[in-house]
Amino acid sequence: MNDDQVIWNWDHAxxxxxDMLWAxxxxxxxxxxxxxxxxxxxxxxxxxxxxxxxxxxxxxxxxVMNFIxxxxxxxxxxxxxxxxxxxxxxxxxxxxxxxxxxxxxxxxYRAGIDAVPRGQWEATTALSMSRGxxxxxxxxxxxxxxxxxxxxxxxxSMFKETPFLAVLTVTDMVRAAQEYGxxxxxxxxxxxxxxxxxxxxxxxTSLLIGRLEKRxxxxx
Amino acid sequence: MSTQPDxxxxxxxxxxxxxxxxxxxxxxxxxxxxxxxxxxxxxVRKGDRVTLIGPSGSGKTTILRLVxxxxxxxxxxxxxxxxxxxxxxxxxxxxxxxxKHKNEMRKRIGMVFQQFNLFPNMTVLENIIEAxxxxxxxxxxxxxxxxxxxxxxxxxxxxxxxxPTQLSGxxxxxxxxxRALAMEPxxxxxxxxxxxxDPEVVGEVLSILRDIARDTDVTMLIxxxxxxxxxxxxxxxxxxxxxxxxxxxxxxQIFSAPQEQRTKDFLAAVL
Numbered sequence: 001m002n003d004d005q006v007i008w009n010w011d012h013a014x015x016x017x018x019d020m021l022w023a024x025x026x027x028x029x030x031x032x033x034x035x036x037x038x039x040x041x042x043x044x045x046x047x048x049x050x051x052x053x054x055x056x057x058x059x060x061x062x063x064v065m066n067f068i069x070x071x072x073x074x075x076x077x078x079x080x081x082x083x084x085x086x087x088x089x090x091x092x093x094x095x096x097x098x099x100x101x102x103x104x105x106x107x108x109y110r111a112g113i114d115a116v117p118r119g120q121w122e123a124t125t126a127l128s129m130s131r132g133x134x135x136x137x138x139x140x141x142x143x144x145x146x147x148x149x150x151x152x153x154x155x156x157s158m159f160k161e162t163p164f165l166a167v168l169t170v171t172d173m174v175r176a177a178q179e180y181g182x183x184x185x186x187x188x189x190x191x192x193x194x195x196x197x198x199x200x201x202x203x204x205t206s207l208l209i210g211r212l213e214k215r216x217x218x219x220x
Numbered sequence: 221m222s223t224q225p226d227x228x229x230x231x232x233x234x235x236x237x238x239x240x241x242x243x244x245x246x247x248x249x250x251x252x253x254x255x256x257x258x259x260x261x262x263x264v265r266k267g268d269r270v271t272l273i274g275p276s277g278s279g280k281t282t283i284l285r286l287v288x289x290x291x292x293x294x295x296x297x298x299x300x301x302x303x304x305x306x307x308x309x310x311x312x313x314x315x316x317x318x319x320k321h322k323n324e325m326r327k328r329i330g331m332v333f334q335q336f337n338l339f340p341n342m343t344v345l346e347n348i349i350e351a352x353x354x355x356x357x358x359x360x361x362x363x364x365x366x367x368x369x370x371x372x373x374x375x376x377x378x379x380x381x382x383x384p385t386q387l388s389g390x391x392x393x394x395x396x397x398x399r400a401l402a403m404e405p406x407x408x409x410x411x412x413x414x415x416x417x418d419p420e421v422v423g424e425v426l427s428i429l430r431d432i433a434r435d436t437d438v439t440m441l442i443x444x445x446x447x448x449x450x451x452x453x454x455x456x457x458x459x460x461x462x463x464x465x466x467x468x469x470x471x472x473q474i475f476s477a478p479q480e481q482r483t484k485d486f487l488a489a490v491l
Contacts, residue, residue, distance in 0.1 A: 122290050123337035127351035127403065128326040137350065141341040 012189040016180045020193050023176040029201075031094050031172075032159045038098025039158070040151060043105030048135065050106070051113065068103045074164050076100060081168050089168040101158050108150045112143035145216050152209035156202050173197060232302040234263060239302040241266045241407060241439045242287060247296035249282055249463075256282050257463045259296070264456075266406075269433055269440040271450040271471075274460030275486060280443040284409040287441065288331045289322055300325055300407070327355065330405030334412040336392040338384040338399070344371070345380040348399045356403065363402070370398035374428050390421030394428060401432070408432075410442045414449075422446070429453065447491055451475055459483045 046065060050058045068076070073096070080096050081089070116139050124134040163174035171179065173194040181187035233239050240263035249257040256279045264270050272280040285291040286298060289306055295314070298305040305325050307314050338347050348367040352358040358366075371377050374394035384392055393413060400408060410429065414422040426449045433440065433453045444450055450457060450471065457474040459467040459482070467480040475491075478484045 117337075119333060119335050119337035120339065122288075122333065123339065125290055125326065126288055126329075126331040126333075126337075126400070128323050128355045129351060130323075130355070133350075133354050137354075138339050138341070142339075145341065 007188060009186065009189060012184065012186040013193055015184075016177065016186075016190045016193050019176045019180055020173055020190070020197055023171055023173045024197050024201075027090070027165060027170055027172040028159065028162045028197075031090070031097060031162055031165060031170075032155065034094045035097035035101065035158055036155045038094065039101035039105050039154070042098060042102035044109050044140075046102060046106035047109035047113065048140075050110065052131075052135075065103045065106060068100060073097075073100050073161060074167060077164055077167050089165075089170050093165045093168050093170055097158055097161075101154055104154055105151055108147045108154070109143060111150075112145075112147035113139060115146055116142045148216055149209050149213040152205070152212065156205055156209075159202055159205075160198060232299065234265070238265060240264060240299075241268070241301060242441070243297075243299040243302075244283075245297040245299065247286065247293045247298060249279070249286065249291065250294050255463055257286075257293075260463070260465070262458065262465060262468075264439060264441065266439055267437045268456060269442065269454040270456045270458060271442045271444060271454040272458050272460055273444075273447070273450065273474075273486070274466075278460040279463040280460050281411055284331065284411050284441060284443055287407070288329060288409055289326060300328060327403065328406045329409065330400035330403050330407070331409040331411065332393070332396050332400050332413045334415050336384070336389070336396045336416075338392055338396055340384050342383075343380065344376070344382050344384065344387070344395050347384065347395060348402045351399075352402050367398070367402060370401055371395075373431070374398045375424070388421065389417045390424055393417060393425050397425070397428060397432075401438075405438065407439045407441065410440060410444065412443050412445065414444070414446060445490065447475065447487070459486065461486070 046061060050061055050065075053061070077093065077096050080087075080092050084092060087095075120138055120142065121134070124138055129138070162172050165172045166175040174191070177187070177190035177194045180190040232243075242264040244260050244262050247257055247260040248255065260279075260283075272283060274280055282291060286293055287300075287305070292306060297307055297309065297314075303325065304317060306322055307316055309315070338344075339350070342350065345364065345367055348370060349360065349363040352363040352366070353360050368377070368380065371380055374397055376391060376394055376398075379387065379391065379395070384395065387395065393416075397413075413429070414425055417425060426446060429449070430453055432438065440453070442450065442454060454471055457469065457471050458465050459474060459478075459480065461482050467474065467478065467483045474483065475487065478487060
């Protein structure tokens, strides 16, 4: 039987694996980890600033945040690609993913902060605690705990959006699959292996988040 | 204290020259159109144990929350040891004092809440030493030693490393009492501290409060539905209704020989 007529060929599936794993580690995982870190830290800063900064500053922040949330990630990536030509594409990808997801995570943090019971604030007043200590020792730790699962879900969703990095000419798994397909005229195996690697990484992570969700709830 | 009061309505001292620990001077509190406290005047002397009784919605808890600065009065002044708590009269105007001043005043006041309000992200020990270490700047080792003494006093010597969520309601409330006392307050506010507890643990919490009343000279302002406790612990009882004091006197007078019909009706309903 001619090789071109079978839908699935295990030889190609194995042959594409090294390229796939390389792209997975150096791009997909790398961008997800660093992007998540930026998003988690910047998101918290945005959420705290919106709660504590003077009204005009908080207003500007809210506007910028909504602007980023209301435009597609791909548009932001392409815009940055043409506007900031001096920045290496991979760095640019990490930054844009980080900033984009920071605006979503900021909302998660806001909800977490709002969910801290009023009695906690009242106890900090009754103990004459400073504003700084109230935030860092009481409110943020409790807010973080309740937000961890939601933040984790955004990390998974960022992970699954990494193929958009291709618009920056960065070779993520999907682009690597297309390149393999283009050279060998075998797309099916390459794209399937990319999908399987996504699944292998994200499914256990989502299970872990589900378990965290149950463990993190404060039961009084 | 850095900021001294400049002017006041009403005298600071009582007729015998003593400066009251708490003075309410024509305090009014409204929630929207609803007036919770009407032109309220009363004083509490150092070491007094004053219980506020009355039907729910009569403004008792609001009084404690005003003293703790959790609520702000709409008119009038509250003085602690003769010093304004949150507002002062200047040139005939009611002026709000700075947050720094309010926070200095708060250090003299402790509060125990109906819902305990322990910090669930901290251990019992961390709950107790948080404010002494970070607010009063007590050395950490000293604060820890004091916390262990207080835990001993409330009967929980082996719970220092537990988390609040691992404790029963009665145990949590005892930790909350220890946490409030760790700040060495002059005034202790007790806001329905047994109302959220199972009946079988109410006794253990009240007995600790009786000990504190016996062994310290902390001024107490108490809102409770436990009339026997009020009788045992307080030296004055104020009966509230509709945001006004309708009767006041010693526990014997109020519980055994109330004069006002509203007091009689209230006691008949709760006793």
